[in-house]
Amino acid sequence: MDMISALASMRALIDFTKVAVAARDDHQIAQVEQRLTRVLLDVTSAGLELQQKVQAGIDTERALKDRVRELEEQVADLVKRAAERERYKLAPLSEDVFALALKEECAGTDPHHHLCQPCMDNRGKKATLQRKTKGFMIYLTCPECSYDYPTGKGVSTQRQPLNYPSMGRF
Ligand SMILES: [Zn+2]
Structure with missing residues (x-):
């Protein structure tokens, strides 16, 4: 009731x-x-x-x-x-190899650097790629997923010219 x-x-x-x-x-x-x-x-x-x-x-x-x-x-x-994602654009590291590069207009006081795109877009992790050498080749490695991005550059004393303006320096 x-x-x-x-x-x-x-x-x-x-x-x-x-x-x-x-x-x-x-x-x-x-x-x-x-x-x-x-x-x-x-x-x-x-x-x-x-x-x-x-x-x-x-x-x-x-x-x-x-x-x-x-x-x-x-x-x-x-x-x-x-x-944060807007601060970066997809840019080639070498032929058919891409990472997220910091846009110059968004850099502020941050030095030019690259982020791992799958870690940023799929896992929400901001992973700054770090230089690594394997043999005579230079890679940028992701501290999150451990993927090694080939830069197409070697560790020889002679530096190759940059073919990709957004690559910056390694
Ligand atoms: Zn990664």
């Missing part, structure tokens, strides 16, 4: 009680006692049910607020990552 029905029963019982008392009828007064006990149980039950619904509403609201906070944090993180 919900609270409204319980209160309606209570009102009907009050009317019945008035009649019973006015008539001074012991049998009706005994009925009033029984009905009063039932109505009190109904009111108590309806009160508990209402309390549970209110608590469920509070729990739902709290869960929704937590979810909204999580989503706001995720959006802020995505906006920050998108802004």
